[in-house]
Amino acid sequence: MRPRLVLFGDSITEQSFESGGWGAALTDRFGRQARARSSLAADVVLRGLSGYNTRWALKVLPRAMEGAADAGADPAAITVFFGANDASLPDQVQAHQNVPLDEYQSNLRAICGYFKVNKLLSRDIYGVDDPLRQAERTNEAAGSYAQACIAVAKELGHPVIDIWTKMQEFPDWQTSALNDGLHFTPTGNKILFDEVVKTLASIGFSKESLPSDLPLFPEIDPKDPMKAFGA
């Protein structure tokens, strides 16, 4: 069975197949790389839930994972990318999205625990945290949630990307990487994509390590094409 990479998160994940999106770029990279003469292939499965916080994500987890990470589907890696909504300020109009910091951490533990307990992962779970900056949000609140997420990932021994810090290393990141203070521009998508690829490689999910797929075109002998297919 072809390895599967599941993208689980909020709108930043849901929108990751827009033009220039990090989810589409992962599919392009891992779907099949004939031109790179690498024969790996992995399916990328989108499970993005706009507006969701970790409390709601936890509530729908088994249903959200149907066909993505359930008994019949054993994903090689899962990105868990929540926090932008949890970090909504509790005294603003979107207060119902807010999840207190300690519950955010325990929800992350429970989400990761679900995958472990149900033996749904053949490798370590892989988590990312997220940046935000909107009227309903502040960069400082986002930073607290990012740190809280990183702490849980370290506690559980999962790889984690500090995209909150990483993104702020780029010039004019507020406008070059984010298009509304929260969602990603193509540049923001590229920053995250590069980090995800690096982090996946660190857990052995890379072009070089994935199992080989069907014969690539350059491997097909023009003089005897059918040989490549064992015929």
Add this chain to the structure above:
Amino acid sequence: MRPRLVLFGDSITEQSFESGGWGAALTDRFGRQARARSSLAADVVLRGLSGYNTRWALKVLPRAMEGAADAGADPAAITVFFGANDASLPDQVQAHQNVPLDEYQSNLRAICGYFKVNKLLSRDIYGVDDPLRQAERTNEAAGSYAQACIAVAKELGHPVIDIWTKMQEFPDWQTSALNDGLHFTPTGNKILFDEVVKTLASIGFSKESLPSDLPLFPEIDPKDPMKAFGA
């Protein structure tokens, strides 16, 4: 189980998750549309095989469909998009990719037959044909293969897109829609994407007809968020 849309074809399919690609755009459209307040969700599965003709595709069909369209996976629709390589001129250096017109048609029948016989589809198979224009290819040869593909689709009662004709309706299509005479520019991707969406709708695969998914953010009551989750 979430409906599945499988994209099966050659490099035009394999590259469909590049920036602006038609495969990524389908994922963006059908993956989840919270902003459109539609609760559909479908998984898009990529099975692109660069350089392959129908003869080789047929040879690897069961392996290519592992995890995409096999016993455990019942796709709602499959795009079958081959012909660009079959139509390679038989007297040029890539002659080993050429498949004669009558074999091309019988291979298309066999590919569709495989899905039917194995009861892998809950709806009609959906096919597209393809345009091409390279040193190894001519637009005229491509046109013959397009017509041959359309004939098979009509014979089998499958929806089909005449993208060869459609694309030539656009101004400067040779350079605006194609980037190397064969593969698609973002404009070419958009032309195909629009046709695919229209054709999928014609077989009942649309934002309106897909089964509902998890509660959308706008459906969640700020005063009682958990109600939406049945808790």
